[in-house]
Amino acid sequence: MENYEVFAIKYATRDAMRSGHFIGGDPHDAPMPMDYFVWLIRNAGRSFVVDTGFSAGMARQRKRTFLRTPTEGLALLGVEAAAAKDVVITHMHYDHVGTFFDFPAAQFHLQDSEMNFATGRYMRHGRFNHGYEVDDVVGMVRLVFKDRVRFHAGSAELAPGISVHHIGGHTAGLQCVRVATARGWLVLASDCSHYYEHMETGRCFPTTFHVGETIEGYDKLRTLAESPKHIIPGHDPLVMARYPAPSSALDGIVARLDVPPKD
Ligand SMILES: [Zn+2]
Secondary structure, three states, X not given: OOOOEEEEEEEEEEOOEHHHHOOOOOOOOOEOOEEEEEEEEEOOOOEEEEOOOOOHHHHHHHOOEEOOOHHHHHHOOOOOHHHOOEEEOOOOOHHHHOOHHHOOOOEEEEEHHXXXXXXXXXXXXXXXXXXXXXXXXXXXXXHHHOOOEEEXXXXXXXXXXXXXXXXXXXXOOOEEEEEEEOOEEEEEEEOOOOOHHHHHXXXXXXXXXXXXXXXXXXXXXXXXXOOHHHEEEOOOOHHHHHOOXXXXXXXXXXXXXXXXXXX
């Protein structure tokens, strides 16, 4: 089995309160900032980018604190976005697919059910469309016509030791990524669990299409991962605190996930 290095690259952040992050609010309201990441999986033979983040313009529009473009973040690890061959899109929310145009050589790995959801009846409703940008969705449709979208239904192996798995919940077609590493099976949960706390306490982030799939999804993540400590949530600042930077120059910017956490 091939092993891979896995990195979380932080490209944006925003201040937020706990009450905004849980269905039903939170009785102990306090600050709970949100980080925004893209991820990189690589070994000597191949590399996969997981999600493409959002642009500086979108950060201004949605009032997020922008730190660097996802492309700049990948360049810090020596990866040229323009040459990337494979990009997994966990789901098509603006903060996960927003700079797809910076990857002109890539094929994009997406669940059938995510494209169906993002172009179907539920997008009539603000409740479900607010996380999407119509230009991103249309852009991905254009890539379908250029044969640059690889559709998956459920679980699929993308390469030895790298697979995607449909989870749903947050969006109808949300998928996670499972990666073989030297410390065992790692799962990039993306928004299958925004924070560690969601999966640890069985609670839901408010932007949710299907509560049942979200909560069942936490069990699926635990089944796929070597241990709960091998599951990487999608937006939790604790990821940067728990995992070491690959070099001191990248402290606070990149976390290396294929090595054990500090605590
Ligand atoms: Zn997200």
